[in-house]
Structures are given as structure tokens and as C-alpha cells.
Amino acid sequence: MKIAIVYTSVTGNTEEAMNIIYKYMSRYTSRCNVYQHEHFPLYELDSYDAIIIGTYTWGNGDIPNEMISLYRAFENTSNKDIVTAVFGTGDQCYPHYCGAVDEFRDMLFVHSNLAATLKIELMPQFLDEHRFERFVEVIMERVKNEKGITI
Ligand SMILES: Cc1cc2nc3c(=O)[nH]c(=O)nc-3n(C[C@H](O)[C@H](O)[C@H](O)COP(=O)(O)O)c2cc1C
Structure with missing residues (x-):
């Protein structure tokens, strides 16, 4: 996996x-690697079973510039079976709260096997814990059920 x-x-x-x-x-696997955006090998995208994307929102509900290449790589991949999920932090003061999560969600819905999205207001709080827990649970259920992988 x-x-x-x-x-x-x-x-x-x-x-x-x-x-x-x-x-x-x-809780589910020891085979989950974390990458800051600039270290992720885009050329290996197709070989992943699941990719979880994390982004803040910039400008007027925009994806930060440094995440555009990942966005484009998903648009261009021929492997639509990658299980994906996107989470992000944003500020409700802005008209497009977590707009970058929405942008990724819409694209990933078309170009991958999108399992879940999660929006968090600024710094995560203790009250958010169950939402994180459920987010991961849904992703791993999708991996297990649709990719036939034992977790
Ligand atoms: C110039 C600027 C524009 C922003 N625009 C938005 C926005 O359109 N929507 C939103 O939800 N948050 C917006 N934010 C808030 C950030 O997304 C938020 O603070 C986020 O948690 C930062 O993530 P980070 O701490 O991981 O960098 C903006 C912040 C700045 C400084």
C-alpha cells in the first residue's frame, strides 16, 4: 500500500x-509518507493507492501557487483510481471560506476517486478531533473497499 x-x-x-x-x-498503516509540496515526486503520482492533500487558501478563495503543479498533475493523470481526499484550513472572515479545498474537491471528483474533504477554521482545536478521526476513517474505508487492500 x-x-x-x-x-x-x-x-x-x-x-x-x-x-x-x-x-x-x-492507526491503520505505517506506510503513510508525509511530503511538503516541494518534495513530493509528481512523476510517481500514478503509483499511489491514496493521496491526501492539505492546503490553506490564498487571495480570494484561491489555491496557493505552490499547489498548482499538484493540481495540474491530477488533471493530467491517466490513473483515475487513486483514492484522494483534501483538507484545508481557512478563515471564515473571507467570502470564500477554504476556497482552495473546494477547488481541489471539484477537480478531484472528476479526475480521481475522491473519498472525503475537511475544512478547519484556522488552528485545529480539540473540538475538531472527531472530524479528523472520521475523515481518516472514511478515507481508509474507501481504500479497503475499492482497492481491495487489507488495512
Ligand atoms: C492574503 C490572505 C488571503 C487569504 N484568503 C483566504 C480566503 O480567501 N479564504 C479563506 O478561507 N482563508 C483565507 N486566508 C486565511 C488562511 O487560509 C488561513 O489563515 C490558513 O489557516 C493559513 O494556513 P497556514 O497556517 O497553514 O499557512 C487568507 C490569508 C491571507 C493572509
Whole structure:
């Protein structure tokens, strides 16, 4: 089983969300690798069973520039069976709350096997824990059921 979390974070909110997701992933598998966006080998995208994307939102509900190449790689992949999920942090003060999660969601729905999305308001709080737990649970159920992988 090959699973990756690929994320970007400037002020640490999305990184903290990633850490919590990684913690819950560890319940299921020790084969989940975490990559900051610039270290993820895009040329290996097709070989993954599941990829979890983490992003903050920039500008006016936009995907940060550094995540565009990953977005394009999914648009161009011939493997539509990769189980995907996207999580992000954002600020409800902006009109397009977590707009980057919505952008990735719409694209991944078409170009992959999208399992789940998760939006977190700024720094994750204790009250968010069950949402993280459920997010990971749904992803791993999808991996198990649709890729026939024992977890
Ligand atoms: C210039 C700027 C524009 C932003 N635009 C949005 C936005 O459109 N929608 C949103 O939900 N959050 C927006 N945010 C808030 C960030 O996405 C939020 O603070 C996020 O948690 C930062 O993630 P990070 O700590 O992982 O870098 C914006 C922040 C800045 C500084």
C-alpha cells in the first residue's frame, strides 16, 4: 500500500492539521509518507493507492501557487483510481471560506476517486478531533473497499 499526505502551510495551521491526520492514519498503516509540496515526486503520482492533500487558501478563495503543479498533475493523470481526499484550513472572515479545498474537491471528483474533504477554521482545536478521526476513517474505508487492500 502506498499512501501520501502532501501539504503546504505558511503559518502552521495546515501543518498542525496534517499532524493530527497523520496521527490517525498511524492507526491503520505505517506506510503513510508525509511530503511538503516541494518534495513530493509528481512523476510517481500514478503509483499511489491514496493521496491526501492539505492546503490553506490564498487571495480570494484561491489555491496557493505552490499547489498548482499538484493540481495540474491530477488533471493530467491517466490513473483515475487513486483514492484522494483534501483538507484545508481557512478563515471564515473571507467570502470564500477554504476556497482552495473546494477547488481541489471539484477537480478531484472528476479526475480521481475522491473519498472525503475537511475544512478547519484556522488552528485545529480539540473540538475538531472527531472530524479528523472520521475523515481518516472514511478515507481508509474507501481504500479497503475499492482497492481491495487489507488495512
Ligand atoms: C492574503 C490572505 C488571503 C487569504 N484568503 C483566504 C480566503 O480567501 N479564504 C479563506 O478561507 N482563508 C483565507 N486566508 C486565511 C488562511 O487560509 C488561513 O489563515 C490558513 O489557516 C493559513 O494556513 P497556514 O497556517 O497553514 O499557512 C487568507 C490569508 C491571507 C493572509
